[in-house]
Amino acid sequence: MSQNGEESEEVHLPPVLKASVHDVRYFAALLRGVNFVNRATVTITKTGFVVVVEEARTLLATAYIFADIFDEYTYNSESPAAPQDSQNSEPEEEDNSAFEIPLNTLIECLNIFGTAGSSGSAAGAGAATGKYKKWKRGGDDSDQEGDDDDAHGRRSSNGTGGNKSIDHYFGNAADKGTGMRMTYAGSGFPLTLLIAEDAAGPTTTCEITTYEAEANLQLPFEPDRMVLKIILKSSWLRDALSELDPSCDKLTFIGNPPPAVINGKQRQQPRLANGTPMLRIQAAGTFGSTEMDYPNDRDVLETFECTRPVTFSYRFGHISRTLRALQSSTKTSLRIDDEGLLSLQFLMPSPKAKAEAAADAFIEFRCLPLDDELV
Amino acid sequence: MQATLDASALKPFTRALACLSRYGEDLAIYATPDSISLSTTNSSKSAYSRFKYGRQFFSKYSVTSSGGSHPDEEEEVAVSGQLLTKSLLSILRHRTVEKSVERCELSIVNGGAQDTADEDQDGLESKLIVRLHCKHGVVKTHRLLLLTLTSFLAPGVPDAANESHLTVGPRAIRDMIEHFPVPKGVRSDPQLIWNFGESEVEVKSFESSLDSKGRMQLSTELSISAEEFDLYDVYSTPTTIAFHLREFNATIAFAESMSLALEIRFTDPAAPLFIDVEGDNADTLFVISTSQVPGAPMPSQVSTNTKKREREETPRDFARIKKPMKAVQATDAASFAQADRSARSQSTSRTAASMPPPPVPDRSFRSQHETFEAQMTPVASRVREPLFLPTSSQPLSQLSAADEQVIRGTGLGIEDMNAEELAMMLEGEGEEVAFDTGSQVSTRPKVETESDADDMEFEPTQSSEDQARGFQPLFED
Numbered sequence: 001m002s003q004n005g006e007e008s009e010e011v012h013l014p015p016v017l018k019a020s021v022h023d024v025r026y027f028a029a030l031l032r033g034v035n036f037v038n039r040a041t042v043t044i045t046k047t048g049f050v051v052v053v054e055e056a057r058t059l060l061a062t063a064y065i066f067a068d069i070f071d072e073y074t075y076n077s078e079s080p081a082a083p084q085d086s087q088n089s090e091p092e093e094e095d096n097s098a099f100e101i102p103l104n105t106l107i108e109c110l111n112i113f114g115t116a117g118s119s120g121s122a123a124g125a126g127a128a129t130g131k132y133k134k135w136k137r138g139g140d141d142s143d144q145e146g147d148d149d150d151a152h153g154r155r156s157s158n159g160t161g162g163n164k165s166i167d168h169y170f171g172n173a174a175d176k177g178t179g180m181r182m183t184y185a186g187s188g189f190p191l192t193l194l195i196a197e198d199a200a201g202p203t204t205t206c207e208i209t210t211y212e213a214e215a216n217l218q219l220p221f222e223p224d225r226m227v228l229k230i231i232l233k234s235s236w237l238r239d240a241l242s243e244l245d246p247s248c249d250k251l252t253f254i255g256n257p258p259p260a261v262i263n264g265k266q267r268q269q270p271r272l273a274n275g276t277p278m279l280r281i282q283a284a285g286t287f288g289s290t291e292m293d294y295p296n297d298r299d300v301l302e303t304f305e306c307t308r309p310v311t312f313s314y315r316f317g318h319i320s321r322t323l324r325a326l327q328s329s330t331k332t333s334l335r336i337d338d339e340g341l342l343s344l345q346f347l348m349p350s351p352k353a354k355a356e357a358a359a360d361a362f363i364e365f366r367c368l369p370l371d372d373e374l375v
Numbered sequence: 376m377q378a379t380l381d382a383s384a385l386k387p388f389t390r391a392l393a394c395l396s397r398y399g400e401d402l403a404i405y406a407t408p409d410s411i412s413l414s415t416t417n418s419s420k421s422a423y424s425r426f427k428y429g430r431q432f433f434s435k436y437s438v439t440s441s442g443g444s445h446p447d448e449e450e451e452v453a454v455s456g457q458l459l460t461k462s463l464l465s466i467l468r469h470r471t472v473e474k475s476v477e478r479c480e481l482s483i484v485n486g487g488a489q490d491t492a493d494e495d496q497d498g499l500e501s502k503l504i505v506r507l508h509c510k511h512g513v514v515k516t517h518r519l520l521l522l523t524l525t526s527f528l529a530p531g532v533p534d535a536a537n538e539s540h541l542t543v544g545p546r547a548i549r550d551m552i553e554h555f556p557v558p559k560g561v562r563s564d565p566q567l568i569w570n571f572g573e574s575e576v577e578v579k580s581f582e583s584s585l586d587s588k589g590r591m592q593l594s595t596e597l598s599i600s601a602e603e604f605d606l607y608d609v610y611s612t613p614t615t616i617a618f619h620l621r622e623f624n625a626t627i628a629f630a631e632s633m634s635l636a637l638e639i640r641f642t643d644p645a646a647p648l649f650i651d652v653e654g655d656n657a658d659t660l661f662v663i664s665t666s667q668v669p670g671a672p673m674p675s676q677v678s679t680n681t682k683k684r685e686r687e688e689t690p691r692d693f694a695r696i697k698k699p700m701k702a703v704q705a706t707d708a709a710s711f712a713q714a715d716r717s718a719r720s721q722s723t724s725r726t727a728a729s730m731p732p733p734p735v736p737d738r739s740f741r742s743q744h745e746t747f748e749a750q751m752t753p754v755a756s757r758v759r760e761p762l763f764l765p766t767s768s769q770p771l772s773q774l775s776a777a778d779e780q781v782i783r784g785t786g787l788g789i790e791d792m793n794a795e796e797l798a799m800m801l802e803g804e805g806e807e808v809a810f811d812t813g814s815q816v817s818t819r820p821k822v823e824t825e826s827d828a829d830d831m832e833f834e835p836t837q838s839s840e841d842q843a844r845g846f847q848p849l850f851e852d
Binding site: 236239240241242245277287288290291292293294295297299300314 | 428458459462465466469471475502511512513514515516517518519520
């Protein structure tokens with residue numbers, strides 16, 4: 001690509017997006033959560049951007065990445081009417097830019113130094129501690145030796161006050177994070193990434209071709225049609241899904257309204273008596289079937305709202321697409337509407353969130369039920 | 376069948392399954408009111424593994440009659456089935472199980488015996504139901520299809536007569552074996568040659584275990600002192616056997632995880648190797664086929680007898696190198712149950728028939744060994760007929776006609792003597808005569824031949840020659 005032409009362009013018009021972050025791991029983890037289809041639609045807004053991926057016109061995955069996970073985030077509307085500062089955000093602003101991008105390429109570019117976390121152990125607080133150690137070792141191996149001092153210096157100069165929590169989440173490997181500056185000049189221009197490990201090390205410039213965005217599947221979830229709402233720790237769902245045999249093709253969520261709560265004891269009786277659990281995840285495969293019953297225990301299900309008995313089945317292949325996002329998330333909200341549309345929201349803990357009270361990013365999956373389930 | 380495992384019992388159970396899964400794909404379950412046995416055989420039937428858990432192993436255990444589903448079965452209640460080891464193992468070995476499961480219920484539901492035994496209710500399929508009771512009241516129920524046990528494979532009962540016994544800790548044996556690299560990736564399965572000598576064990580890699588591209592050009596040889604073994608009792612030294620490592624490694628890994636010693640028994644090259652790992656409430660048996668090493672020094676003794684064991688009746692004259700025996704033979708479940716029951720009635724395990732004689736502390740002298748064996752003869756007499764001089768009245772009829780002629784020609788009149796008379800006659804002048812009692816006369820040749828029981832490459836007629844040699848001192852007079 002001709003650097004000169006691009007720079008002259010930038011002189012004329014400020015780029016639509018300019019974002020930088022000193023550690024790409026969280027950003028990469030969010031992208032990885034929806035990385036099951038290569039072509040993703042990225043919509044840039046003032047407050048952040050939204051990455052949408054769909055599969056088989058049935059499954060829609062959306063990653064909401066808020067501006068405050070970046071150290072610097074500047075959005076300039078492409079429409080000439082509103083070139084303005086990004087800091088004063090107007091909620092009604094519909095003035096967005098959208099493009100399609102090969103998501104896999106973007107993630108690979110972010111991980112070009114091998115420091116954005118491998119796909120198996122995506123950065124996140126939900127995963128087990130053992131994984132961090134493995135991952136950290138991998139990072140150590142791929143890094144050059146003797147740049148610790150530099151990295152320390154860089155980090156303290158970047159100091160966002162959230163270092164402690166980063167260390168907490170990333171097991172002190174944060175020293176070696178990869179910094180990134182991302183620019184997008186506008187429609188028709190490539191997404192340009194400038195990636196550097198530290199000031200003294202090499203720098204990589206990646207230009208990823210963008211495509212014009214096409215209309216995505218729309219699966220609106222209307223809260224007033226919701227029949228089942230569950231909030232639970234992601235680890236419960238993650239364990240449940242990972243325990244299922246991969247040969248399973250169908251996954252069924254069964255919800256039953258909780259019995260009238262008179263006292264704490266009586267709650268569990270009906271479940272044991274007539275075998276109608278509050279929440280049952282059921283799967284059938286080649287070698288047998290699996291049922292997992294969850295009681296209405298605060299330790300398991302933080303919230304359980306169910307208006308009527310619900311049974312909806314989904315293709316296991318689609319539900320298992322959520323595993324990568326599940327692995328890095330802490331909490332899951334599972335909602336099903338009266339037609340069986342499933343909405344799964346995964347809260348992705350931000351390493352900065354603890355210190356700055358910034359909004360955690362989240363990833364949402366929406367999935368249509370299998371039609372043949374006529375219960 | 377219903378069995379409940381608590382969290383502490385689940386771990387060894389899972390380890391057992393992990394070990395079984397390294398032996399073979401299919402897991403055969405056979406449950407009787409007193410014990411449940413899980414067994415598997417590898418695809419080439421060269422290795423067999425069986426874990427048998429007594430009812431004490433489980434916090435709850437019951438086998439109830441499966442109703443009218445098997446009316447032809449004997450009064451003995453037994454439940455059996457077969458499934459892929461991996462499908463059960465993947466449930467129990469899942470990383471969340473160890474953390475959260477408090478109780479595990481295993482139950483087998485027979486097809487016809489369900490409460491609602493309607494055929495249209497899918498009730499024809501037997502199922503193994505694994506119910507995991509986790510913390511916080513979460514219940515996970517896995518239903519695995521259970522197939523009918525098609526071929527019931529059981530190891531042949533080893534001949535206890537000429538067995539060698541070794542006892543070794545898992546660490547010690549792993550330290551020996553880890554010197555032999557196992558090529559990864561390919562489904563290669565190296566063999567090791569074990570040469571059990573008087574005071575040393577030599578282990579070396581088997582040449583043919585090079586992979587097809589000849590990449591594993593490393594040949595390793597290792598000598599270990601017999602003192603590394605807690606018990607080292609080799610029937611006849613040197614004995615050389617070879618066997619594959621894959622299943623052996625699985626056994627070691629299991630023994631190591633349970634911190635249990637391995638009791639190894641073997642007889643001849645090409646007869647299977649038995650490994651017992653005895654734990655609390657569990658009786659574990661591994662059988663691995665061995666093969667004869669070409670060119671290895673054969674036990675020097677020469678066979679003289681023709682009748683040893685039933686399984687040798689097949690003529691083997693044409694093949695010097697014997698085909699390794701299968702570790703298992705197909706049996707029917709009923710006979711297994713029979714054996715099981717009879718063994719139980721003797722208040723011992725089924726392996727009782729194959730149990731080694733009680734170990735004798737440090738039998739370093741052959742003669743002690745022989746007398747010990749002689750004492751043991753009531754057990755083995757059925758198999759081992761005395762070679763010659765068998766009864767008091769029998770003449771030397773086993774000699775060939777020519778030899779008999781020679782003996783007659785000597786004019787000593789010994790042709791009509793029986794054992795005692797001969798012994799008496801020899802007694803007077805026996806400076807170089809080695810035997811002086813009837814019992815030793817009968818045991819010595821037996822000992823010499825026993826170790827080579829399977830290698831009948833010589834014609835039976837040579838026995839006369841051998842006996843003639845035995846009488847040599849007599850002729851020199």
